[in-house]
Amino acid sequence: MAAKLTDLIAELALANRILAHEGVLDAFGHVSVRHPGDPNRYLLSRSRSPLLIEPGDILEYTLDSQPVKPPKAHLYAERVIHGCIYQARDDVMAVCHHHAPAVMPFCIAGKPIQPVFHLGAAMGEDAPFWDQYDEFGDTNLLVVKPEEGQSLARTLGKHNAVLMNRHGATVVGGGLKELVSRSIFMCQNADYQLRALALGTPDRLHPGEVKLAGTLSLLPTVVTRTWEYWSMRLKASGAIPPRGRAAKSAPPRAKARRKR
Amino acid sequence: MAAKLTDLIAELALANRILAHEGVLDAFGHVSVRHPGDPNRYLLSRSRSPLLIEPGDILEYTLDSQPVKPPKAHLYAERVIHGCIYQARDDVMAVCHHHAPAVMPFCIAGKPIQPVFHLGAAMGEDAPFWDQYDEFGDTNLLVVKPEEGQSLARTLGKHNAVLMNRHGATVVGGGLKELVSRSIFMCQNADYQLRALALGTPDRLHPGEVKLAGTLSLLPTVVTRTWEYWSMRLKASGAIPPRGRAAKSAPPRAKARRKR
Amino acid sequence: MAAKLTDLIAELALANRILAHEGVLDAFGHVSVRHPGDPNRYLLSRSRSPLLIEPGDILEYTLDSQPVKPPKAHLYAERVIHGCIYQARDDVMAVCHHHAPAVMPFCIAGKPIQPVFHLGAAMGEDAPFWDQYDEFGDTNLLVVKPEEGQSLARTLGKHNAVLMNRHGATVVGGGLKELVSRSIFMCQNADYQLRALALGTPDRLHPGEVKLAGTLSLLPTVVTRTWEYWSMRLKASGAIPPRGRAAKSAPPRAKARRKR
């Protein structure tokens, strides 16, 4: 179990860096995974830009998004997004919240992203919109209160993703690798859909195609291929690699934080 | 003959990496070449992202897309694209299937790519569309059955490329270098055509210009120049170089696979 | 005080390089900060491309934009932009003038940038336009005369940024880190707004949202996260790091200049 957890923490750190390097995350956004040994816990980094996250940055949270151990570092303000979705969706094992440039035009124009190529089917038939203003009026648009997270989770419903007006998107998956693939392919899909509009009306997948193609990214050959590819691209980019592996919920290095 | 084959396998691995680095291939897509000593065989990598392919990954297939030796690795699901085209077209010596971002808007909007600049003439007068749904109804859009590959090859006909609705493109060539040039120039052409639409109606090449400019990329000075350029860019990018050369149909290193 | 100044000079050099690496500045553009010990002085590099600026390049200027010590190097022609804004705005501690590709379409079409996502609120409700031609007729569009700088400062008024027709933008902040964040987020906002237009009418933030979200980038957790991220990206890019720290107003190395 301990080895499994250590591996999952390393994979979560890598998932953060891959999604950052592939243009889904930037200075912001975060990725979590449900605790493999306790469905009432989830794992998420301390507040840090995803490209920099190391295993030692990963902390353990309750589903109320409270850190299990007293935190020695800043925490993400929007962690209720993760906790509230894990509470509402037993089937969700991993969550990514992001502001990817590819989806932002849709979040700003309020127009739906639709699956327009086979890999884009990973997003499902459609993704609902959630406008924080509708229920909560003027806010700074961060999802920080439990009731905000719960409202977002309600709109997500059984979908694979939810678009947040004037803010970004939240994507869920049955596992980390599924989540990473879905997040990346949904961004590619959004980019292709937007540019196809310059030519005419984009042709969305038939409903049956969405169902059949929606699980393509779960095929073992596909997972092996994409994970090796994204990992190698990250490595070749020279972005900072993790300096070591952390034990369960290891607190982030206090010295490094204090310097800052 | 053995030396010639070894060289061609190295060139095929390099062609994969060049097309990946130049933005034609990504985690997906694949490139094959007809066997230089046996027109009823072709060479194609095991299932792996093109940017990572080494000579040792290249396997030999029959035109029914069966591996000649029992495979020790996962194979590309869509290899019938290659086999069916080699069966239908004696003149084709190399095939590339891809989902390049530059062509995707056209594949999604169902609007034709047309040669709009001299190097774009490498694609020929036009490229037909093939919609898997028309003949096969709901699928996951992968071309995996022989009858799907044969249908695609029929639509390709005598053209240099075929666009696949909601999926991507398949390009053919009389040799590997011709194929690489054609694939890259067709993507540039698609990008220029799309952006020219923001200004007005793109001006396509005159038919006589397409014929005359269509062979530009085959000129020895051009081939020398482009191949040196693309190889150098790939090298400068720091992407992983091949660790060694493989003998004919060498099976991929089992250890490396097992680790995964 | 001396240590504080040395640190601020190092931070100003880094701010230049970060803004260059993040695509706000290119061969041109410049960033200044008000002197921490004397509100009637400001710090700005000698004439040099921002990506290359080292602490030793930073000079001290009066608010009339005259160098405090006789300069041994070329100075930026447009430094009155900085001096005139510091004269007009007591609250401004840092100024950035740039021609970022993201804002140029707006400066050329004369259409306003509006806050369309939460981080974009850092720009404020809107940014006025200033057309040098209106008051000064034909010029080379550089802001070099005190009256040109004063006119620009008047149009800026109490805003966080001003768009300059057919030229670029000038952004101000209450400190260097606020300025860097605002400049970057405003460029992202402009990019998203432009691309959202392909889908329909961009949905701007509600006025109350702009107020609440406008200070997001000042949150300590956000500042820590963004600064670490941008610094790391700059470092990973291999762009030239500063060779050393300079004492107060150290003149640029004459030898290096003479070589040129």
Add this chain to the structure above:
Amino acid sequence: MAAKLTDLIAELALANRILAHEGVLDAFGHVSVRHPGDPNRYLLSRSRSPLLIEPGDILEYTLDSQPVKPPKAHLYAERVIHGCIYQARDDVMAVCHHHAPAVMPFCIAGKPIQPVFHLGAAMGEDAPFWDQYDEFGDTNLLVVKPEEGQSLARTLGKHNAVLMNRHGATVVGGGLKELVSRSIFMCQNADYQLRALALGTPDRLHPGEVKLAGTLSLLPTVVTRTWEYWSMRLKASGAIPPRGRAAKSAPPRAKARRKR
């Protein structure tokens, strides 16, 4: 004189690499400079992609575009572009022919590039169009015959640049550094103009502004700044540096060619 020529040859090789790295040139395109000691000669590389050009690749040509020494390497097919312009324009000291992605939409839609920001004024008031088909009918669109080069030079007339339908652009300058700046700024201008169209009607510079801003890139402070910046970016990219300096018209290394 010999030292001056050696320096100019090194600068020409660097100009090629800078223009390639800044996205003006790719596998194709070429840059020449008039011989500093003989106005009836010009210097141009052997046929090679610009990013790879070293001083040893530079050859000397007559204005009839014949190599002065028997060539040991392939030559650019389109060198008459250079010779014919040097014959027609005494004031031109440097020529660049390119297919930059930024200008291609204009060359394809046949819509003019207009100066829309201060640095874009380097292109002048406008750039005429030349359609090879109008005078020569069906060709492969390469400018290879003297009469083709002469026709292009006639259309260029007294302008700074000429757009070639379905092909690219040719830019001229009073010196290498002016040419490099003009080529880069004209591409930026084209990119901004195209994207401004998504917002409305681009606002072109007033005629007086074009005159005054047109010489901005010749200011010594600007030249120093841009050349240092572009050189540093090239260096940081890891693209291959020249291995040494060549004497006058040194023939390219035959061994390297033969390997190819």
